[in-house]
Amino acid sequence: MIREWLVSAYLYLFKILFVLAKLFPQKEKVSFVVSFSENTKYLAHEFEKEQLKTELVFLCRGKCIADFSGGKGTVIPFETSGFLDMARSAYHLATSKTVFVDNYFGFLSVVKFRKEVQCIQIWHAAGALKTFGLEDKSISMRTRGANRRFAQVYQRFDKVIVGSDIMAEIFKRSFGITDDRILRTGIPRTDFFYHLKAEDPVFHDMTAMSQSGSDEQYGLASEVQTFIDGPFASKRKILYAPTYRDNERNTNQLHLDIDQMKNELGAEYVLLLRLHPAVRDGFVIPDQDQGFAFDCSSYSDINQLLLISDILVTDYSSIPVEYSLLNKPMIFFPYDLKEYGRERGFQADYMDWVPGPVAFSTTDLIKLIRHNSFDMKQVAAFSSQWNRYSKGFSSRNVVQYVIKSCGLR
Numbered sequence: 458m459i460r461e462w463l464v465s466a467y468l469y470l471f472k473i474l475f476v477l478a479k480l481f482p483q484k485e486k487v488s489f490v491v492s493f494s495e496n497t498k499y500l501a502h503e504f505e506k507e508q509l510k511t512e513l514v515f516l517c518r519g520k521c522i523a524d525f526s527g528g529k530g531t532v533i534p535f536e537t538s539g540f541l542d543m544a545r546s547a548y549h550l551a552t553s554k555t556v557f558v559d560n561y562f563g564f565l566s567v568v569k570f571r572k573e574v575q576c577i578q579i580w581h582a583a584g585a586l587k588t589f590g591l592e593d594k595s596i597s598m599r600t601r602g603a604n605r606r607f608a609q610v611y612q613r614f615d616k617v618i619v620g621s622d623i624m625a626e627i628f629k630r631s632f633g634i635t636d637d638r639i640l641r642t643g644i645p646r647t648d649f650f651y652h653l654k655a656e657d658p659v660f661h662d663m664t665a666m667s668q669s670g671s672d673e674q675y676g677l678a679s680e681v682q683t684f685i686d687g688p689f690a691s692k693r694k695i696l697y698a699p700t701y702r703d704n705e706r707n708t709n710q711l712h713l714d715i716d717q718m719k720n721e722l723g724a725e726y727v728l729l730l731r732l733h734p735a736v737r738d739g740f741v742i743p744d745q746d747q748g749f750a751f752d753c754s755s756y757s758d759i760n761q762l763l764l765i766s767d768i769l770v771t772d773y774s775s776i777p778v779e780y781s782l783l784n785k786p787m788i789f790f791p792y793d794l795k796e797y798g799r800e801r802g803f804q805a806d807y808m809d810w811v812p813g814p815v816a817f818s819t820t821d822l823i824k825l826i827r828h829n830s831f832d833m834k835q836v837a838a839f840s841s842q843w844n845r846y847s848k849g850f851s852s853r854n855v856v857q858y859v860i861k862s863c864g865l866r
Contacts, residue, residue: 768788
C-alpha cells in the first residue's frame with residue numbers, strides 16, 4: 458500500500474511537470490528512455506550517421522547511464538529522487554518529436570504527448586519465452602490501480618518494433634494492441650551480427666579497426682579481445698547466461714558446478730559467466746577455478762560475448778534469438794523448469810520452444826558438450842522464425858521510418 462502511494466505521488470508530480478513543460482515549443486529532438494542500452498546505442502549511432510540537426514536525449518534508468526556518458530547528446534538520470542532530473546526529463550519528453558522507450562515506464566500512464574509525437578517501443582528483448590504485460594502471472598497480485606496503470610502505459614505505444622511475426626503476435630496479446638501498431642523493421646542490435654562475424658577476417662583485427670577511425674560501433678572491446686588474441690585463444694568458449702530469479706538475489710551459489718566443468722572440460726574449454734547484477738554481487742569464482750571460469754557480467758555489450766563464444770548455455774532468456782543468427786550450438790539448462798514455469802508462465806511449451814538439447818544437471822551438460830549433441834538445422838529453423846525482419850538494416854529501417862513519419866531534419 459505504501460509503495461502504491463509513493464508511485465502515485467511520483468506520477469502526479471511528473472504529470473504536473475510534464476503539463477508545464479508542454480507550454481514550451483516543440484524542438485527538433487528525439488528522446489530515448491533507456492533501461493537496457495543495446496537497441497538505443499545502435500539507433501543513436503544511425504541517427505548520427507544521418508547528420509541531422511535533431512538533438513538526441515538519453516533518459517537513463519540505473520547503471521546503463523554509463524553507456525551514454527561522455528558521448529554525443531544530453532544524458533540525464535531517470536526515475537531518481539532528484540527533482541531537477543525529474544523536471545529536465547519531463548521537459549525533454551514534452552518537447553520531443555519522437556520518444557523511444559525500451560521497457561515498461563510508469564510515467565507513460567499520466568502523460569499525453571502532442572498529437573504529432575510518436576512513442577515507439579523498442580523492447581529490450583528480441584524474442585520472448587516468458588509471459589509479460591497483460592499475460593504476466595503477477596497481475597493477480599497487483600492492486601486494481603496498478604493494473605489500470607499498466608494498461609494505460611501499453612496504450613501509449615504508437616508503434617512497437619519487432620523482428621518476427623511471432624513476436625508481433627506476442628506483443629499484440631501482451632500489450633493489448635492491434636496490428637497497425639506493429640513496426641516490422643527488425644531489431645536494431647542484431648545489426649551487429651551482420652557487420653562482423655567470427656569467421657570474417659576483420660574479426661581478429663577489430664580493435665585496430667576502431668583505433669583507425671572506422672565504424673567503431675562494431676569494434677570489439679579490449680576485455681573481449683583478450684579471449685581472441687590472449688592465452689585463451691586456442692580454447693573453445695562456453696558462455697553461461699542464466700536468467701535472473703527473484704529467489705536467488707544475492708546468492709553466492711550457481712546451480713552449475715564450475716569445478717566439475719573445469720575437471721572434465723578444462724583442457725579444451727574456458728567458461729564465460731554472464732550473471733545478473735543481483736547474483737553477481739554475491740558471487741566469487743573459487744580460487745581453484747580461476748583460469749577456467751571468468752566473470753564477464755560487467756561487460757557492457759553481450760553481443761560481443763555471443764560473437765566470441767562457441768556454445769551458449771542458458772535457460773529462459775531471449776538471448777537464443779540473437780545467438781541463432783551466428784548458427785552456433787546452444788544447450789538449455791532449466792534446472793527449475795516446473796517451478797519457474799508455474800511462477801512466471803511460458804508463451805509456449807518449453808521443450809518445443811528451445812532450439813537445442815536440454816540438460817538438468819552439470820553431468821548432463823558435460824555429456825552433451827563432449828558428444829557434440831547438436832542439431833544445427835533446428836537452430837537455423839529457429840533463427841528463420843524469430844529473425845525474419847532482422848537482416849542487418851534494422852537500425853536504418855527504424856530511423857528512416859522516424860525521419861519520414863515525424864518530419865525530422
